[in-house]
Amino acid sequence: MDVPDGTVLFDMDGVLVDSETYWHRFEDEWVFAAAIESGSPAHEEVTGMPYYEIYDYLDAEYGTAVSRDEFTSKYEERAESLYGEQVALTDGVPELFDGIRADEPALGIVSSARRSWIDIVRERFGLDPLDLVLSAEEIDEPGKPEPHVYEHAASELGFDPAECVVVEDSINGIESAVRAGAFTIAFRSTHNADLDLSRADVVAGSFDELREVLFES
Structure with missing residues (x-):
């Protein structure tokens, strides 16, 4: 892979x-x-x-x-x-973020949530430092499932979308990432357990599985 x-x-x-x-x-x-x-x-x-x-x-x-x-x-x-x-932080997030930082690819959050909501989560759970934080409200384009927010994120970091890995859980978010041309990992959890996530390149059911995809593939 x-x-x-x-x-x-x-x-x-x-x-x-x-x-x-x-x-x-x-x-x-x-x-x-x-x-x-x-x-x-x-x-x-x-x-x-x-x-x-x-x-x-x-x-x-x-x-x-x-x-x-x-x-x-x-x-x-x-x-x-x-x-x-x-809300609670998903198990394995701090460890995976530390691993990504050590491996030196850029790391970002791209969300349909308002920037102020993202900031609450960042501060509450200590998710910084991040190379990019982007809310859909900050671009003058339609949000997910349209591809613009991920195209914009890639451009902000100086990458082509095809050089990006996106981790998404929703049908609309996965569609946005796929249409942008990113390598898309669907995160399977209880809230989307019955959904067809096959538009993604890979489906992972935990952050341990995400780590395997990111670092062992």
Whole structure:
């Protein structure tokens, strides 16, 4: 398996922290129950998308029963306690980050979460130093599943996307990385256990498996 060694880019939600479990609960309790007019969306339809683009998607597909301002405000209110108090760091993250730094490829986080939410996680779990932190809100292009955020990340670090390894967990995030041309590793966990992640080049079920892919392939 020919794994690029230019840079390793991690999605945050569902990869570095177990936040997707909490976001799915929020979607069940409010987004899909009160914020749409009709229908039963699946979590994978919106997981990985920027929250402000989730509104547009749901409005087009199901109709919305709340305003954009109310929708985004609810997400922003939920995020503060979710990232600041509830989420846990995925087992093996510090050790894998240390290994990547020692091996000297660039290391970054590329997320659909707001920069302020990423910063909460970085500070709370001591994830720095990083060569790049990029939120989808910081580029003037559509977010995941479009490829722009990973194309932009690669450019910021001086790499072609084909020189990048991306670790993603969602259908939308994997699609974004694949379309950008990156070597894509799907991270399998409880929240995506039943999803088809075959668009990725490799599927890993733990950070130990990620280490094997990154350092032993």
